[in-house]
Every structure is written in C-alpha cells, then in structure tokens.
Amino acid sequence: MSKEYETVIGLEVHVELATKTKIFCGCSTAFGAEPNAHTCPVCTGMPGSLPVLNKQVVEYAMAVGLATNCDITRHCKFDRKNYFYPDNPQNYQISQLYLPICRNGYVEIETGKLSENQKNALKGKNGSEITENTEVKRKKVGIHEIHMEEDAGKLVHDDWGEVSLVDYNRSGVPLIEIVSEPDMRSAEEVIAYLEKLRMIIQYLGASDCKLQEGSMRADVNLSVRAVGSTEFGTRTEMKNLNSFTSITHAIEGERNRQIDILESGGKVIQETRRWDDTKFESYAMRSKEDAQDYRYFPDPDLLPVDIADEWIEKVKAAQPEFREAKIERYKQEYQIPDYDIELITSSKRMADIFEEASGICGQPKKVSNWLMVETMRLLKEKSMDPDQIRFSPANLAKLIELVDSKVINNSTAKEVFEVMFDNDTDPAKYVEEHGMKQENDEGAVKAICEKVIAENPQSVADYKGGKDKAIGFLVGQVMKAAKGKADPGTANKILKELLS
Numbered sequence: 300m301s302k303e304y305e306t307v308i309g310l311e312v313h314v315e316l317a318t319k320t321k322i323f324c325g326c327s328t329a330f331g332a333e334p335n336a337h338t339c340p341v342c343t344g345m346p347g348s349l350p351v352l353n354k355q356v357v358e359y360a361m362a363v364g365l366a367t368n369c370d371i372t373r374h375c376k377f378d379r380k381n382y383f384y385p386d387n388p389q390n391y392q393i394s395q396l397y398l399p400i401c402r403n404g405y406v407e408i409e410t411g412k413l414s415e416n417q418k419n420a421l422k423g424k425n426g427s428e429i430t431e432n433t434e435v436k437r438k439k440v441g442i443h444e445i446h447m448e449e450d451a452g453k454l455v456h457d458d459w460g461e462v463s464l465v466d467y468n469r470s471g472v473p474l475i476e477i478v479s480e481p482d483m484r485s486a487e488e489v490i491a492y493l494e495k496l497r498m499i500i501q502y503l504g505a506s507d508c509k510l511q512e513g514s515m516r517a518d519v520n521l522s523v524r525a526v527g528s529t530e531f532g533t534r535t536e537m538k539n540l541n542s543f544t545s546i547t548h549a550i551e552g553e554r555n556r557q558i559d560i561l562e563s564g565g566k567v568i569q570e571t572r573r574w575d576d577t578k579f580e581s582y583a584m585r586s587k588e589d590a591q592d593y594r595y596f597p598d599p600d601l602l603p604v605d606i607a608d609e610w611i612e613k614v615k616a617a618q619p620e621f622r623e624a625k626i627e628r629y630k631q632e633y634q635i636p637d638y639d640i641e642l643i644t645s646s647k648r649m650a651d652i653f654e655e656a657s658g659i660c661g662q663p664k665k666v667s668n669w670l671m672v673e674t675m676r677l678l679k680e681k682s683m684d685p686d687q688i689r690f691s692p693a694n695l696a697k698l699i700e701l702v703d704s705k706v707i708n709n710s711t712a713k714e715v716f717e718v719m720f721d722n723d724t725d726p727a728k729y730v731e732e733h734g735m736k737q738e739n740d741e742g743a744v745k746a747i748c749e750k751v752i753a754e755n756p757q758s759v760a761d762y763k764g765g766k767d768k769a770i771g772f773l774v775g776q777v778m779k780a781a782k783g784k785a786d787p788g789t790a791n792k793i794l795k796e797l798l799s
C-alpha cells in the first residue's frame with residue numbers, strides 16, 4: 300500500500316525592475332537595442348570602475364516589500380557573490396546575502412476559484428493537483444526575504460558550436476529576488492501566489508512581470524513528505540520555468556518522480572534540475588555536492604544603505620490602491636456586475652481608464668462594456684497588453700456621449716473606436732471629418748424607408764403575411780441605403796408605421 304504524500308513548495312522569484320537606467324550605472328535598460336549598445340565600464344566590469352546605486356531600485360524594492368507586509372531593513376548592504384561565467388564580466392554578482400532590504404513578509408492567496416491562467420495551464424496535460432472547486436480558500440504564504448541584485452548579460456551560441464557571443468545590455472539591469480517560505484502545497488497555490496505577486500508589482504508599476512519574456516522568472520523548490528509528517532523532505536530546485544503551464548507540469552512531474560524514488564526505498568538527492576516541458580520530464584543539472592562556494596563578502600565599493608523612517612513613510616504614502624481595495628470600492632460606488640469589476644481591476648491601466656471615463660460621462664456600465672468587449676477584442680487581436688492601451692479616457696467618454704446623443708449609432712461607434720484604439724483620435728472630430736453623423740431627420744429616413752418598401756415587394760408581403768423577421772431585412776436595407784448612418788430604431792419604427 301502506498302502512502303499519501305504532501306507536496307511542499309517554496310519559490311524564488313526574480314523580477315526585472317522597470318527603472319530607466321541600470322542598478323549601478325546610467326546605462327539604459329531598454330530592451331531590443333543592438334548588442335552591447337547599452338554598456339559602459341561599470342556594467343562591463345572594467346577594472347577601476349565604481350558602482351553607484353540607483354535610488355529608484357531601492358524605492359521599488361521597498362514598495363514591493365511594504366505591499367507584501369515585510370519589515371524593511373533599516374541598515375542593509377550589498378555583498379559580492381563570486382563566480383566565473385562569461386556573461387558576468389566582473390566575475391562576481393552584486394547581490395544581498397546578509398542584510399537583504401526586506402524580510403518577514405507574507406501575501407494572502409485565494410484558491411478554489413480557478414483563474415484564467417489556471418484553467419489554461421490545465422488544458423494541456425492533466426494537472427492532477429488542480430481540481431475544480433467552488434469553495435474559496437484563503438491562506439498566507441510567507442515571504443522570507445526580498446533582496447536587490449543585478450542581472451547578468453546574455454550569451455548567444457552559434458549553430459555550429461564554434462563561436463559564442465556575449466551581449467552585456469542586460470548586465471546590470473536591476474532585479475529583486477523574492478524568496479518565499481516553503482508554504483505552498485500544490486500547483487494551484489503556486490499559480491495563485493505568482494498571480495498575486497504579479498498583480499501587486501504591476502499595480503506598483505515596478506515591473507511588467509512577464510514570465511514569457513523573462514521579466515518575471517520563477518525557480519520552484521519542491522519536496523514531498525508523508526501526510527502527517529512534521530519534517531520536510533529533501534528538496535530539488537527547478538530553474539527558470541517560463542509559463543504557468545510549464546510550472547504546473549513541472550510540479551506534477553517532479554512530485555511523481557520523488558514519490559517513485561521514496562516508494563522504491565531510495566533517497567531524493569538535493570540538486571538543481573531542468574524541466575523539459577516538451578518531454579514532460581526533468582533531468583539533473585548539478586547536485587548540492589558540486590554546488591559552488593560563492594565566497595560571499597560585503598561589497599567594499601558600495602556604502603551600506605541606511606533607510607530613515609521618513610523615507611519609508613514617503614514610499615508608503617505613494618502606494619496605489621491595490622486590487623482588493625479597488626474591488627471593494629467599485630462594489631460600493633458603481634452599479635456594475637462583479638464580473639465586470641474582476642476583469643477591469645485585473646489591470647491597473649484598465650481600472651484607471653474606467654474610473655476616469657466614468658467620471659466624465661457618468662455611465663460606468665457603458666464604459667465597462669467598451670472595455671470588456673471591444674477593447675478586449677482588439678487587445679487580443681493585436682497581441683497587446685492592457686498596459687499598452689493608447690486611447691484616453693476622455694475620448695472614450697466622448698464616444699459614449701456621441702452615441703447617447705444620437706450623433707452616431709452603435710455600429711458607427713465601433714468603427715470609430717477601432718481608429719481611436721490605434722491613435723487616440725478625437726471621435727467627435729473624426730465623425731465630423733468623415734461625414735459619419737447619423738441621419739436624425741425623420742423625414743429623410745422616411746423617404747429612404749418608402750424607397751426600400753417600393754423596391755422589396757417580397758419582403759413586404761412576407762411581413763404582412765405574418766413573418767415578423769422580414770422587418771429585420773428591411774431595416775438592413777434602410778441602413779445600407781443610408782450608408783449606415785440611420786438609427787436602426789428609428790428605421791424600424793417608421794417601417795412599421797408605413798406597413799401597418
């Protein structure tokens with residue numbers, strides 16, 4: 300009889316911070332430049348160059364720490380982690396070992412209600428640990444520490460195995476590493492935790508946290524133990540999993556591998572493993588025995604950072620309203636369904652647009668509809684994130700007012716919106732310039748209706764013979780004749796009057 304096992308998981312999450320410049324020099328952090336375009340003596344490790352700490356990095360780290368209930372270390376400092384690798388020109392990484400900037404925090408996660416990401420992750424392989432469950436469970440996941448460090452450069456290997464090139468543009472890009480306690484027990488909890496972190500950090504504007512693009516990277520530490528046991532088992536670490544799906548698969552695969560070892564009387568070895576999501580298995584990279592000794596020591600080139608209470612207060616005061624608080628306030632302030640609220644608050648950018656546009660036009664449900672339907676459709680079609688939305692709340696409100704005051708009808712509004720979505724065009728001007736105004740003169744619409752009736756005797760006969768649907772066809776003909784600029788409601792009304 301095999302025992303029941305519990306999975307124990309702790310995460311190390313690296314997040315690239317959205318600063319304009321690198322952590323210890325003034326080089327740009329912009330992505331996509333020519334290789335080595337954004338480099339200087341500091342971030343290429345030239346002898347004699349000296350690092351200067353970027354204040355914004357400290358503020359972002361503090362902001363994330365405060366939002367995750369951490370204590371801020373008033374006297375924190377940087378240490379050198381020594382190792383040789385060609386993407387690391389200094390032969391050490393500046394990080395924080397002894398006195399990380401944040402410690403002892405937690406985030407609260409919710410499970411039981413599957414998010415879109417969890418559902419998608421489930422689609423591929425059978426995630427045995429995720430079950431559809433309607434009861435929402437809340438739990439705290441401890442955060443051991445958050446520290447600041449610099450990213451390494453990037454090696455590019457040619458296809459023939461002869462040449463390796465190095466690009467130092469990423470060298471010195473600021474990172475925070477968020478180390479959790481081993482508090483998670485399933486893939487579902489892990490994804491809920493990552494989503495929670497991502498939401499907090501995105502709301503802070505500290506990073507865009509994209510797993511696929513590497514601005515958020517998760518290392519999964521996992522062990523199993525018999526249910527009821529109070530001691531942790533030996534863990535393995537799986538590095539750099541870059542999607543919720545591969546995280547879910549890796550957890551399932553590694554849990555099963557460890558249980559098989561224990562069931563056959565073996566011992567799990569503490570090691571780093573790489574998960575191959577195409578083969579659905581992991582393989583060992585290096586064990587703890589050949590782990591390097593990094594010979595950490597305090598970096599003599601950087602002063603310790605002393606953080607005064609006033610500075611912490613300043614960062615605290617600048618914190619945004621986070622998602623949970625926003626959801627509660629929306630429920631009080633706006634008459635819109637909970638479903639809308641969930642979707643709108645899933646991005647701070649979208650929530651900001653919603654609030655401002657609703658404030659201007661006073662029609663929250665209509666604003667919400669434009670965001671949930673047309674905006675979501677176009678974002679998906681153009682593979683964009685809500686953060687990249689370009690239209691202004693003022694123009695969205697204007698568009699809604701144009702429809703309300705019958706200057707344009709709904710289908711024209713959709714056309715105008717597509718243009719506005721790309722260029723934040725002023726909808727009123729655009730409608731004016733392109734002669735898109737609706738024909739509100741009932742006399743003019745009536746004339747078109749009469750013409751349509753004369754030209755479509757069969758539909759008229761159908762309608763009169765009791766086929767109510769025929770009116771729809773006639774309205775369509777009127778709209779066509781009016782080049783889309785009639786109000787379908789008015790056309791419908793006039794047609795019925797004429798035919799009765």
Ligand code: ADP
Binds near residue numbers: 309478480531
């Ligand atoms: P190291 O110093 O070797 O990196 P840490 O104590 O910093 O180890 O832990 C690294 C990560 O591993 C943390 O996120 C922690 O929660 C997790 N972890 C530690 N022990 C276990 C365990 N037995 N099972 C699962 N995860 C663990």
Ligand code: MG
Binds near residue numbers: 311
């Ligand atoms: Mg570690």
Ligand code: ZN
Binds near residue numbers: 340343
């Ligand atoms: Zn530089």
